[in-house]
Amino acid sequence: MLIRLKHFFGPNWLIIVFFASTLLLLSCSRLMLMIWQAERVNASEGWLQVLISGMRIDTSILSYVALLALLVTSIGVLVRRTAKFIYPLLLVWLSVFFVIFAYLEVITPSFIMEYDLRPNRIFIEYLIYPKEVSAMLWSGYKLEIFIATSTLVIATVVALKLFRSQWQERSNASLAMRSISIFLLVALTVVGARSSFGHRPINPAMVAFSTDHLINDLILNSTYSVGFAINGLGAEKSSERYYGEMDDSEVLQVVRQASNLQGAQYKDQTAPTSTYRQASNSHSKKNIVILLQESLGARYVGGLGGLPLTPHLDKLMQEGWNFTNLYATGTRSVRGIEAVLSGFTPTPSRSVVKLSKSQTNFFTMAGALTEQGYHSQFIYGGESHFDNMKSFFLGNGFVDIVDGPRFEKIDFEASWGASDEDLYDQAHLEFERLAEGDQPFFSLVFTSSNHSPFEFPEGKIELYDSEPKTRNNAAKYADHALGEFMQKAKKSSYWKDTIFIVVADHDSRVHGASLVPIEYFRIPGVILGEGISPKTDSRLISHIDLAPTLLSLAGISGDMPMLGHDLTREVPVEKQRVMMQYDKNFAYMTTESVTVLQPEKAPLTFEYKDKAFKALPLDKEQARKARAHVIFGSKAYDKGWYH
Known part of the structure; x- marks a missing residue:
């Protein structure tokens, strides 16, 4: 059966093999991480949901990788003489991504032990300073370096051996069937990349379900997490992107009222909180x-x-x-x-x-x-x-x-x-x-x-x-x-x-x-x-x-x-508050309760006592203060208010 499919799809068969093998790799990695964190997964009652939602995330990122490859190999499928020229490009493209997926999954446990999250923005920012970070890693993480290096070598060997063995230069199907297969594969990867029939493609907020941030992170794979962080670094978009929009006037009104400055006069419109x-x-x-x-x-x-x-x-x-x-x-x-x-x-x-x-x-x-x-x-x-x-x-x-x-x-x-x-x-x-x-x-x-x-x-x-x-x-x-x-x-x-x-x-x-x-x-x-x-x-x-x-x-x-x-x-007492940013989540805590903002989700209010959380009805006014304060930082930076 597989031989027949291989001959039918021709060069595109290699993309199918890449997709299936990498999906298996990511699913196995996620399952092992879940077993490691079984106590927290049990507490969230999330075994099935993490696995299913995780496969949606994996399908999405793999579809993006596969889509570009499909657009190239389609030329080889339709114009058979070009297939041999496409092969080396396809082999390098798919092998590089297979190695990246494998490498980031292998380093994930160490990152979780340090930050309780998958590799994210912190991972990217450390790469900017190779001298300091390499010295730190060599001094204290020699075993992890050995494992990571071994993974790069093993994953490269496995990828090259697997993909070379599965290359099929020619499809035995008719031109009409080849055209239909290309259309169906492209359509499936487009749908897979979105992994949603809503107006927005899949994103971390769409699959998050737990009050445990790590469980929500396990749904992702580490390549997706790093890619999402890189996208955020490039955009540095406002907090409104995550927590909803708020007018400048409302933001300023809320943060001024929350201050402890009775009778303050704000005269400088270029620095509207300056007094x-x-x-x-x-x-x-x-x-x-x-x-x-x-x-x-x-x-x-x-x-x-x-x-x-x-x-x-x-x-x-x-x-x-x-x-x-x-x-x-x-x-x-x-x-x-x-x-x-x-x-x-x-x-x-x-x-x-x-x-x-x-x-x-x-x-x-x-x-x-x-x-x-x-x-x-x-x-x-x-x-x-x-x-x-x-x-x-x-x-x-x-x-x-x-x-x-x-x-x-x-x-x-x-x-x-x-x-x-x-x-x-x-x-x-x-x-x-x-x-x-x-x-x-x-x-x-x-x-x-x-x-x-x-x-x-x-x-x-x-x-x-x-x-x-x-x-x-x-x-x-x-x-x-x-x-x-x-x-x-x-x-x-x-x-x-x-x-x-x-x-x-x-x-x-x-x-x-x-x-x-x-x-x-x-x-x-x-x-x-x-x-x-x-x-x-x-x-x-x-x-x-x-x-x-x-x-x-x-x-x-x-x-x-x-x-x-x-x-x-x-x-x-009513003016006392603290603000905490934890990855993409923001907490605004008073002496009475804490409200947590998550990207593209409704705010949640909790009682925080003796290091434990107890869900409370949403405190709308506190949620408004939380949003105003986190949005203020973005607006103040972007508009030059803070001088």
């Missing part, structure tokens, strides 16, 4: 130092109920203004930088640190402080071009970039750059020099030791885990380095004139069986310095509230476009 903010500190201007901690979620902080890895930070939390209910806006460092430095709301697009329109004339603390006569500085142990940080910083207020290549001394250099101890030593030197002048300074100090592959100097800490290179040990080393620095800072010439904040950029390995795993967005934050009284602040606080607060404490008044609260002032 005058009066600092609570009316004395001399203070220096500001942000100690941004890499991947330090609350679960690693003993003082927040986490593992006993941070004795030094725990002590600092008792000495300063300690935020116990602080939430990050996202899961990437550039998202944390965007929020802490600019007070900018998260969006489903890339961070503004990376986007083209925000490389100049975009509001940051550094820009505001430089205008007030400050020396604004960024200190980082790696290379500052990573994640486009250097370009964004220099274009928006920073005048001094001190990265690893500029360090005076490095005792231990890891894949991501100088160790945190070396970083803090350099920072201390910089601050001592700056304190000798009469110019106040602002410095963003960004750590990196608590990052995979978790490299740090030996003999510095008593290991928490027996295996040295673990996340827990790296977190403990990062705390050790922080503690050493703060001891020196307290005895320094700059201590009495400086406000410090120790805050995380995000948690590590954000995962969980929910649309937005909120418990992994909780992070530590504490403000320290001369005149900062020890206190515990249990208000619901967002990353975006920190910039207005630091500027207020430093005595900086002026027109600013930020939506965050100045925490030196009373914030009514």
Whole structure:
């Protein structure tokens, strides 16, 4: 039977073999992932739905690959003399895609273990920095590299052997039958590519059904997921693409009302959220130092109920203004930088640190402080071009970039750059020099030791885990380095004139069986310095509230476009809220409930208590606030409002 079909379809038979073999590969991969995540699949009651919807997604992407090939091979089917010229092109085209599908499926488990998602935008963004990423992979993921490389070799051999054996140069059918077969195959691939008879082709939102984001991701295949991410990177479309449209006037009305700025006047139409903010500190201007901690979620902080890895930070939390209910806006460092430095709301697009329109004339603390006569500085142990940080910083207020290549001394250099101890030593030197002048300074100090592959100097800490290179040990080393620095800072010439904040950029390995795993967005934050009284602040606080607060404490008044609260002032309970972007899902949480927005789906409202979600009737007003805040970020970026 197969031999007869092979002779009937001729060159197009190879496309059919590619389609069937790759569909089998993707289905088997999905089934193995589901078995691995059986507990979560059972909880979602989704075995059949994931498999069926997954085959629709697979059919869609395979149809797109097959369609172009069909258009070429049709020439060979109709004009037989051209078939031998088409063969090498077809063999390369189909083999390359088979290898891509196989490779991305093989690396998927490792990616899920790290991000609880299939390869997506993060995977693409890492490819932009091969030097840093290759060093990280070689240091900590040699087995994964071996498996991935072996997959490339094996998949290439299998593809070439299979497709060569199935090549049929000529069809034995009549010209009329060949024409009909081509028409039917093209029609089927067009239908398969859409995988829907509705007005829109299939997309991730159409097949999503679970409140567990990973289950919805298992429906996809990793090539589709990466392709969808690439499409999003190219477009960087507004949040309205995902969550529905909202007029500019309504967005501005909602976000202004949600702020805690009574009697605010908005006079600048080019910056419609910009209004005058009066600092609570009316004395001399203070220096500001942000100690941004890499991947330090609350679960690693003993003082927040986490593992006993941070004795030094725990002590600092008792000495300063300690935020116990602080939430990050996202899961990437550039998202944390965007929020802490600019007070900018998260969006489903890339961070503004990376986007083209925000490389100049975009509001940051550094820009505001430089205008007030400050020396604004960024200190980082790696290379500052990573994640486009250097370009964004220099274009928006920073005048001094001190990265690893500029360090005076490095005792231990890891894949991501100088160790945190070396970083803090350099920072201390910089601050001592700056304190000798009469110019106040602002410095963003960004750590990196608590990052995979978790490299740090030996003999510095008593290991928490027996295996040295673990996340827990790296977190403990990062705390050790922080503690050493703060001891020196307290005895320094700059201590009495400086406000410090120790805050995380995000948690590590954000995962969980929910649309937005909120418990992994909780992070530590504490403000320290001369005149900062020890206190515990249990208000619901967002990353975006920190910039207005630091500027207020430093005595900086002026027109600013930020939506965050100045925490030196009373914030009514009904005004307290946090915003979290998790891949394409957005959560807006108050003290009472949380509303989650998903692409092209109706909003959902939940009660969030004791790390558990309970479905509630939709809170329409909260959903409106959620949509306004996430859409604001896109509009502010696109229209140049945030300056």
